[in-house]
Amino acid sequence: MNQAVDTKERLLNSALDLFHARSYANVGVQELCEHAGVKKGSFYHFFPSKRDLTIAALDRQWEIAKRMVWEPAFSKQLPALKRLERCFDLFYEHQCGAKAKTGQVPGCPFGNLALELSTQDEAIRRKVDEILRECTRYVERMLRDAITAGELSELDVAATAEEMVAYMEGVMLMAKTRNDPKVIRKLRHGLPRLLQTERGVMAKARS
16 A cells, blocks of 8 residues: 555544544544644645545445445345344444443444534535435335345335334434443334334225
8 A cells, every 4th residue: 555545544544433433523634634643734635624534434434334234234145124133233233342442332423424414514414315325225125125025015115214214323323322232232123113014004005
């Protein structure tokens, strides 16, 4: 890895570490540079602003999340509805690991930035929205596979997937608020109930 690439990587890794552990507002460019071990001039060579670094860091965080959570959880090698359980198990494992290191449950990095910045920075809001829509597409594919396999009756796939991702984000926020990753395991049982409710609504609409 050449020096320029290494410098950029260190800045991205610093953004991932510091923004997730604390917040966007509480981390300045100087602190990012100190954490990365680079000079301010190097920062502005790669990123015109902290916003640009944040958007690049979100893309990097999403690549990590896909590799560590979404792709293994929603693998077609698993029965469709088992993919939800696997997703929550992986959420739980990663939040436990973070708490073991820092003493804190950090929650979802995408949800955290959405809560902090969606009304203040349109570019970051759009990037987080793009990522959460990608999460929703994983759930949509799972639901379609479950219907095809006979695990579920016909339902509104798009609406149900959005509801499920919203529920996931709420669970992560609750775990962060209580500083307790066990909340994730406890509340994962709400997703099957959400599906049962959806099936009931669809059945009533057809009757």
